[in-house]
Every structure is written in C-alpha cells, then in structure tokens.
Amino acid sequence: MIKFFRKIRQKMLTENKFSKYLLYAIGEIVLVVIGILIALQINNWNEKQKLAEKTQEYYGxxxxxxxxxxxxSKHYLEESSIYLNEYNIYTKAYNKEVLNPIQFYEQISKLDLETPPLTFNTNTIESLQSTGDIGLIPSNIRNRLIDLKRLQTLSIKRFEDTDDGKSEITQNLSRLLGSTTLPKRLENQPKMKEFLNIDENLRMLILVYEGIHRWKYLSLKETKGRLEEMQKEINSIIELINKKLKK
Incomplete structure (x- = not known):
C-alpha cells in the first residue's frame, strides 16, 4: 500500500503536476490524521472497557x-443477645429471692466468660485505597464505604479497650480459682478440694466474676448497637451497588 502511494507521488512529480501533487499530499495527511484519531478512539474505548471490567470486579x-x-453481624448479634438475656436473668434473680453466697456463686459462674472477637472484611476497600482505584467507585458509594470502614475500625477499637479491661480482671480469677473447670473436677477429689479450699476465696470469686461480666455486658451492649447500625448501612450500600450492576 505504501509503495502504491509512493508510485503515485513520483508519477505526479515527473509529470510536473505540482498542484495535483499538493492536493494529494494534503489528502494523504488528512487520511493519516483520521487514522490516528480512529486508533486513539479505539484505544480509549479499550481502556474504558478495561476500567469498566475492573470496576465490575471490584463491585463483586x-x-x-x-x-x-x-x-x-447476624451471628454475633444472636450470640450477644443470648448472653445479654442470661445476664439480665442473673441480675433479676437478686430481686426474686434471698440467695446465700454459694447460690450467688453458682448462678454467676454459669455465665459464659468468653467474648467472641470482633472482625470485619475490609480487604477490598483497603485495596481500593492503597492502589488509588477508589476513584473508580462513584462518590455516593465511595464515601459511604469509607464511613463504614471508619465505623468498623472505631467499633473494633472500642471492643478491644473494654475487652482489655475484662482480661485484667480475668487474670485475678485464674489466681483465685485456677480454672473455671476446676471446681467440677474437685467433686470427686475430697482431699484436693480440702487442700485448695477454694470456698475460702468465695467472696473474692463472686466480686471478680461480677467485674468480668459487667465489663462483658457493657461491651456487648455497645457493640450490639453499633452492629445493628452497621447492618442498616451495609444493606443500603449493597442496594446501591446492585443498582450500578444492573445498569
């Protein structure tokens, strides 16, 4: 094709048809410019397609x-509700009947000491922020994702702070009791039970248990409120993303 155009130019020059040659040259330049513009358009279209596919992948x-x-959150709220209900039943027992110290201890020692960890899946939003691809997400969704991540980070920090307070008191419990399973194991070991004489620590055990469960109760109650708030926000963001995917 290039040789073909070259032959045409040479023929015009040898025939001294300069004006025709000039028009031809201009036409050739125009064709080259049009070709470049078309190539740029195709390249831009390809880039937009790649970005669109990348955005769709991020949405997924x-x-x-x-x-x-x-x-x-749903599972955590269910578990938290069970504990909060059991704790409320325990505290209300004080108003129903007169309990002796052993009964108090038996009631409070039945409550679960463990607090499930609080974690969230923030890998994608963190990847978007670190790579700069966060700009691919529309501002109405982007801003809400960032606010959600901020709320999740704050919730984890608050949870860890209260859990640290509970852990400090739990250390005192282990020094007084050894482990929560020890009293049950000592039932068939009268000599060891007499030697350890855990009942002597009953007053401190009740106070320590009270401290642990108060920390856990307050922590879970606050976390429960935050998770319920998050669930509403997450469902709203999911709805926005699904609308974008349907376009």
Missing amino acids: QLLDDLKSDIKF
Whole structure:
C-alpha cells in the first residue's frame, strides 16, 4: 500500500503536476490524521472497557465482603443477645429471692466468660485505597464505604479497650480459682478440694466474676448497637451497588 502511494507521488512529480501533487499530499495527511484519531478512539474505548471490567470486579468483591459482614453481624448479634438475656436473668434473680453466697456463686459462674472477637472484611476497600482505584467507585458509594470502614475500625477499637479491661480482671480469677473447670473436677477429689479450699476465696470469686461480666455486658451492649447500625448501612450500600450492576 505504501509503495502504491509512493508510485503515485513520483508519477505526479515527473509529470510536473505540482498542484495535483499538493492536493494529494494534503489528502494523504488528512487520511493519516483520521487514522490516528480512529486508533486513539479505539484505544480509549479499550481502556474504558478495561476500567469498566475492573470496576465490575471490584463491585463483586465489595459485595462479597459486605455480605460476609452481614452474616457475621447476624451471628454475633444472636450470640450477644443470648448472653445479654442470661445476664439480665442473673441480675433479676437478686430481686426474686434471698440467695446465700454459694447460690450467688453458682448462678454467676454459669455465665459464659468468653467474648467472641470482633472482625470485619475490609480487604477490598483497603485495596481500593492503597492502589488509588477508589476513584473508580462513584462518590455516593465511595464515601459511604469509607464511613463504614471508619465505623468498623472505631467499633473494633472500642471492643478491644473494654475487652482489655475484662482480661485484667480475668487474670485475678485464674489466681483465685485456677480454672473455671476446676471446681467440677474437685467433686470427686475430697482431699484436693480440702487442700485448695477454694470456698475460702468465695467472696473474692463472686466480686471478680461480677467485674468480668459487667465489663462483658457493657461491651456487648455497645457493640450490639453499633452492629445493628452497621447492618442498616451495609444493606443500603449493597442496594446501591446492585443498582450500578444492573445498569
């Protein structure tokens, strides 16, 4: 094709048709410019397609993270509600009947000491922020994702602070009791039970248990409120993303 155009130019020059040659040259330049513009348009279209596909992939990952957080929150709220209800039943028992110290101890020692950890799936939003791809997400969704991550970080920090307070008191419990399973194991070991004489520490055990469960109760009550708030926000963000995917 290049040789063909070159032959045409040479023929015009040899025939001394300069004006025609000039028009031809201009036309050739125009064709080259048009070709370049078309190539740029195709390249821009390809880049837009790549970005669109990348954004769609991010949307899918965000939905996976958000749905996982919804599932986690739902399970956490169920477990928290069970404990909070049991704790309320324990505290209300004080108003129903007169209990002796052993009965108090038996009641409070039945409550679960463990507090489940609080975690969220923030891998995708963190990846978007670190790579700069956060700009691919529309501002109405982007800002809410950032606010959600901020709330999750704050919730984890608050949870860890209260859990640290509970852990400090729990250390005192282990010094007084050894382990929560020890009293049960000592039932068939009268000599060891007499030697350890755990009942002598009953007053301190009740106070320590009270401290632990008060910390746990307040922590879970606050966390429960935050998770309920998060669930509403997550469902709203999921709805926005799904609308974008349907376009």
